[in-house]
Amino acid sequence: QVQLVEAGGGSVQAGGSLRLSCAASASTWSIYCMGWFRQAPGKQREGVATIRSDGHTSYADSVKGRFTISKDNAKNTLYLEMNSLEPEDAAMYYCASYNAYGSTWYRDCRFGYWGQGTQVTISS
Numbered sequence: 001q002v003q004l005v006e007a008g009g010g011s012v013q014a015g016g017s018l019r020l021s022c023a024a025s026a027s028t029w030s031i032y033c034m035g036w037f038r039q040a041p042g043k044q045r046e047g048v049a050t051i052r053s054d055g056h057t058s059y060a061d062s063v064k065g066r067f068t069i070s071k072d073n074a075k076n077t078l079y080l081e082m083n084s085l086e087p088e089d090a091a092m093y094y095c096a097s098y099n100a101y102g103s104t105w106y107r108d109c110r111f112g113y114w115g116q117g118t119q120v121t122i123s124s
Contacts, residue, residue, distance in 0.1 A: 009118030022095030
């Protein structure tokens with residue numbers, strides 16, 4: 001069982017930046033993959049970025065070049081640095097972790113542990 005707690009959401013103007021964090025109850029060094037997802041009102045949840053235990057990262061096309069996923073294994077914390085934010089980035093952002101029995105597949109990773117989410121609001 002992995003518990004995940006997100007923080008860092010808030011309201012920012014378009015073009016601004018935010019950094020989300022996700023504290024994990026397990027060692028992030030040993031977790032095969034972790035990621036960020038988001039869900040806007042009326043839309044399906046979508047993958048944003050993933051990072052594997054070997055450091056390999058992947059991004060949704062819509063955020064490439066603007067968002068950066070990283071993790072600090074010493075702090076067991078996952079991050080999502082978001083720059084040049086656009087109104088379309090407004091959503092509830094969720095941290096997720098690998099689970100062998102998870103029901104969500106994204107970028108060759110199976111996710112099954114989820115945080116409670118942190119809200120990102122963008123004003124234009």
